[in-house]
Amino acid sequence: MPSRRFLTLFLAPAAVLTALAGAAYAATTTSTFQVQITIASACTIVSTATLNFGSQGVLTAAVNNTSTLNVQCTNTTPYNVGLDAGQGTGATVAARKMTGGAATVTYTIYQDSGRTTVWGNTIGTNTVTGTGNGASQALTLYGQVPAQTTPAPASYSDTVTVTVTY
Numbered sequence: 001m002p003s004r005r006f007l008t009l010f011l012a013p014a015a016v017l018t019a020l021a022g023a024a025y026a027a028t029t030t031s032t033f034q035v036q037i038t039i040a041s042a043c044t045i046v047s048t049a050t051l052n053f054g055s056q057g058v059l060t061a062a063v064n065n066t067s068t069l070n071v072q073c074t075n076t077t078p079y080n081v082g083l084d085a086g087q088g089t090g091a092t093v094a095a096r097k098m099t100g101g102a103a104t105v106t107y108t109i110y111q112d113s114g115r116t117t118v119w120g121n122t123i124g125t126n127t128v129t130g131t132g133n134g135a136s137q138a139l140t141l142y143g144q145v146p147a148q149t150t151p152a153p154a155s156y157s158d159t160v161t162v163t164v165t166y
Helices: 002-025
Strands: 043-048 063-073 078-083 096-100 103-110 128-131 136-145 162-165
Touching (some): 043 162, 063 078
Antiparallel strands (some): 078 162
């Protein structure tokens, strides 16, 4: 019988240790931390598309076409979108110049489909205003090549710079 007692005494402390070890792993503690971001007023030009007047012959009547640019500004941010006069020599925002060699083709970009309000780059005068909503906003450019003396056959182009002020 003494051997049975020895087993009982030996097994009892092992069971107590196992129970205590399990209890030690059951305790937890918690804490918290902050997560934050600061959104600053900002705008970006998401995309622009070529204003293409296609292939034309004699320019005896106005040629109209449209293009789109997309601006994205943070929600509630007011902005102005301006278009410069382009790179044609002697161009103004009212009479931009596409060049092909030494010759030019005059064109204008308007803010409205009636083609009455020129789109320029003077804030408060001829820029397009808006307020950001956090998503991309499409703005339509209404282009027109007016009737004019037709230059020699060639490809004519210009580059206009878009500026978003916010």
